[in-house]
Amino acid sequence: GAHYDHLGFGPFGSRRPNPKELHPGADDNATGTAAVIELARRLGTREKPPARRIVFVGFSAEERGLVGSNHYIANPLYPLENTVAMINFDMIGGLGDDGLRMGGVKSAKEFPKLLEDLCEGTDVKVNPMNMLGGSDHLGFYRKNIPVLFFFTGMNNRYHTPDDDFETINV
Numbered sequence: 001g002a003h004y005d006h007l008g009f010g011p012f013g014s015r016r017p018n019p020k021e022l023h024p025g026a027d028d029n030a031t032g033t034a035a036v037i038e039l040a041r042r043l044g045t046r047e048k049p050p051a052r053r054i055v056f057v058g059f060s061a062e063e064r065g066l067v068g069s070n071h072y073i074a075n076p077l078y079p080l081e082n083t084v085a086m087i088n089f090d091m092i093g094g095l096g097d098d099g100l101r102m103g104g105v106k107s108a109k110e111f112p113k114l115l116e117d118l119c120e121g122t123d124v125k126v127n128p129m130n131m132l133g134g135s136d137h138l139g140f141y142r143k144n145i146p147v148l149f150f151f152t153g154m155n156n157r158y159h160t161p162d163d164d165f166e167t168i169n170v
Contacts, residue, residue, distance in 0.1 A: 001069065001136050002032030002089040003062030007159060013063050015159045026165045028158060031093035033058055035150075053078065059136045062090075069136035073143060085146045088137035093168035094152040099125030103133045103149030107141060111148065 006025030011017030024030075040056040043049075055077055061067030073080065085108065092100075105111050105128040112128075119126050129151070132138065137147040157163040 001057040001059055001086060002036045003029050003059040003068065003136055004033045005060045005063050005068070006030075007063060013159055016161065018161070021161045023159065023161050024164045026163050026168050027093040027152075027155070028091045028163060029062070029089075030165075031091065031168060032089035032150075035089040035092060052084065055083075062136055066134075066136060066139060070139050073139045080140075080143055080145065083140070083145050085148065086137050086140035087148045087150070088135055089150045090133070090135040091154075091158075092150050092152050093170075094155055095169050096152070098153060099127050101129045101151045101153055102126050103129045103131065103151065104137065104141065104147035105129075107148075108146030111146065 006028065007013045007023040009019050009021065010023055011019050014023055036056050036058060043054060057069075057072060059066075059068035059072065062069065076083070102115065105115065115126055129149070132141060132147075133149050133151060135149060135151075137149050141147045152169075155167075157167055
């Protein structure tokens with residue numbers, strides 16, 4: 001999952017409120033939404049389907065208090081008791097020397113080894129976060145569903161008109 005909403009012209013949520021200035025939200029959270037779409041595209045074109053059902057969700061109103069993900073939790077497409085994990089992509093366009101921050105690594109006993117195996121042989125550095133983060137995965141976590149929260153960190157463009165495509169590390 002990822003959220004596709006942002007602040008529009010503000011001023012709600014802006015760190016530089018100017019109601020006539022567009023806040024594009026390239027990192028927060030077009031990057032997460034693009035990742036979900038790309039994963040769906042790649043998995044959808046595989047010759048052999050995944051062993052489990054995978055639900056790709058674009059949430060709205062994350063910036064207004066996780067409204068979309070909480071609505072999904074209350075009205076899931078498939079029963080939550082059949083949901084084995086929730087993977088959330090939020091602000092993943094700033095990968096740098098600090099690596100990828102990963103929340104929820106301890107929410108499932110399998111996750112630490114899984115991440116270690118996935119990163120082996122790559123130059124991607126994964127840093128487990130102590131905090132879980134306040135994004136769309138939070139409601140799933142509160143329902144005892146394991147979560148992984150992909151995040152490349154805060155920056156000074158967060159919730160400003162400067163969060164534009166040119167600043168993204170594609």
